[in-house]
Amino acid sequence: MTVTGIITALIVGLIIGALGRLVVPGKQNIPIWLTLVIGVVAALLGTVIARAIGVADTKGFDWTELLFQIVLAAIGVALVAGVGSRRRITR
Numbered sequence: 874m875t876v877t878g879i880i881t882a883l884i885v886g887l888i889i890g891a892l893g894r895l896v897v898p899g900k901q902n903i904p905i906w907l908t909l910v911i912g913v914v915a916a917l918l919g920t921v922i923a924r925a926i927g928v929a930d931t932k933g934f935d936w937t938e939l940l941f942q943i944v945l946a947a948i949g950v951a952l953v954a955g956v957g958s959r960r961r962i963t964r
Contacts, residue, residue: 885942886913893946901954908950915946 890912894901901908919942923929928937 882916883913886916888912889916889919889942889946890950892943893948893950896943896947897951897954901950903950903954907953911949911953912946915949916942918942919945 887909890909893912893915894908919938920929922941922945923935923938929935931937
């Protein structure tokens with residue numbers, strides 16, 4: 874992967890993290906940096922899953938790949954926000 878590819882992946886991951894946070898209902902009490910890290914991880918995992926099932930290399934924009942990435946980011950944000958709120962309740 875080239876430097877440009879890595880920078881592009883990071884930017885897409887940051888956007889995916891923000892979209893994942895917007896999709897999850899309610900207020901998430903997690904820092905924005907953690908949301909962005911979740912987005913980068915979700916973007917990478919979403920791409921791996923899309924390539925594994927053969928929908929990542931299509932003509933034009935890969936909407937299915939983007940959907941996988943956003944859903945994974947939303948799940949990640951919801952899980953981390955849920956674990957964080959559970960820790961606050963038990964303390």
